[in-house]
Amino acid sequence: MALEGIFDPLTDAPFGAYAASLDQTILFWNQSARRILGYSPDEVLGRRSYEIAAGTAPEGLFPSHRDGCPSIRRLRDGLVPHRVQTRMRCASGETKLVSLTPMVIAGTTDDAPILVHLFRDAVVVNGSEGDDDADWVRRSTSGTGTDIVSDHPTAYAVPEVSPMLTAREREVLGLVSLGWATPRIAEELNISPHTVLNHIRHFRRKLSAPTKLDAVVTAIRLGILPID
DSSP: OTTHHHHHHHTTOSSEEEEEOTTOBEEEEOHHHHHHHOOOHHHHTTSBGGGTTTTTOTTTTOTTOTTOOHHHHHHHTTOOOOOEEEEEEOTTSOEEEEEEEEEEEESSTTSOOEEEEEEEETTTOOTTHHHHHHHHHHHHHTTTTOEEGGGSGGGSOOOSSOOOOOHHHHHHHHHHHTTOOHHHHHHHHTSOHHHHHHHHHHHHHHTTOSSHHHHHHHHHHHTOSOOO
């Protein structure tokens, strides 16, 4: 997957960085994230961000984000996710004010989007450092086939009327949004790969989407995908 290539330079980046799928499963956690928040990669990888520290804090990493991921909310509204100050929960149980820059990234044109969050301790951040961090990611991924989806969310055409997808089409679309390949979807739903491809073809047509990525982003914009 082309997205995996951006994680290598982020490993030793001077700012905290973690990546999550659209269901908020953490896929990557760098060394600066460990330094700032205290969680090791083994403690967070494969878990959803709202499950971290769930023993003492059901809200997980973001105590204030009970109404869903702000990156997805802004993408759904056709806006570019922007840098904010927010509180993240540390491994100690305390919360820390951070300067957070969210980005929505995809690999090749058919890859599902990934949420990448860049953050620094807000008490030491200066001026436009958060914006500089995002520019650093853009420079490091240029020419790799990686696409900063949130830089141009309005480029995705949204139908004027929300199309009616069948329950199975929504189910397949949800798994596609998590980056699942056709054979895995077929096995999970106990249907043939050919049937999966038919469902993908049908929801792409209904969403006027030339690729699976377009379909996912359009479905987010329309509120069809139940993503927090």
